């Protein structure tokens with residue numbers, strides 16, 4: 100921590116926590132493989148260090164949304180299975196095929212593009228057919244499934260593709276007992292059965308995200324795709340905290356107090372003067388703002404640990420900074436202000452910020468900006484020569 104103490108702000112990523120979370124999730128889904136979902140720069144934690152840590156803890160697959168994210172993992176030296184699912188016309192199909200990335204196919208346009216790219220690459224593409232079993236977002240509708248399966252099998256016989264997976268995604272996995280869960284499982288089993296009857300021999304069938312991994316054992320199938328839980332955040336805070344699920348948040352967001360000063364009673368604070376000091380007091384300037392991912396919606400509400408006490412954002416969060424009312428305390432400039440962390444030093448959690456901002460903790464960690472350096476702790480010896488510490 101010493102060498103980073105002078106930083107304006109930092110997001111400290113505890114890779115030991117991440118590894119322990121992966122192991123805990125693997126225990127929950129014993130019998131299934133685990134895909135570490137590292138899309139959106141590892142939910143803001145850094146895709147490459149997190150992917151390496153997850154691999155060390157036994158994740159056999161890595162998952163990303165976009166192909167560019169998947170290709171970046173390959174370029175960083177990550178081997179083994181990588182899958183990506185969010186495609187738009189134009190590819191980069193050929194690059195993905197040449198990088199041995201499994202690609203998701205949700206519809207006919209994608210199948211045609213990947214088959215053509217496989218021809219150009221001179222090798223088969225590994226494709227995973229995605230079923231819309233009820234989410235109503237990506238994936239192939241049941242009515243269109245026979246057509247997609249038929250054409251994919253024809254491409255497989257022609258040596259253009261290998262159908263490696265049949266998969267889907269839940270709408271309400273964080274609400275146990277929601278009728279859509281059983282309904283989606285039924286549709287998924289039917290769609291898999293149809294494809295297998297037609298001759299598809301998938302290596303992996305998968306449906307479970309973090310909440311399904313933790314609460315729907317019958318959804319584990321061959322592989323679970325865990326994102327948020329791997330970073331130690333509860334995917335279903337109404338059901339349990341991170342600790343209740345055996346998880347530990349990996350990210351701590353902290354800043355150095357930039358200024359401490361006295362202010363008289365009745366002093367307006369920050370843009371719009373939405374906060375006014377009620378008595379003579381001290382104010383602390385925290386040098387992070389919405390450009391760093393601190394939600395402006397948490398103005399007047401977000402919690403921060405400064406000098407052993409939890410303070411509340413006073414007035415508006417600005418682009419680069421916000422103010423807390425220190426109520427007469429005078430921590431030294433440079434003192435640590437912890438916005439969120441695992442919670443065991445009394446600091447708030449990302450979930451607390453989510454509640455303050457009216458959102459979910461996924462959004463809190465994912466939106467931390469590039470101006471905040473990620474500092475890795477508890478990395479292990481890294482044979483590929485990465486920048487872990």
Ligand SMILES: *Cc1c(COP(=O)(O)O)cnc(C)c1O
Pocket residue numbers: 136138164184268307308309310324325326327328334
């Ligand atoms: C993001 C994502 C996941 C991971 O979801 P979590 O709830 O973070 O575990 C799994 N599958 C797909 C298709 C996703 O887009």
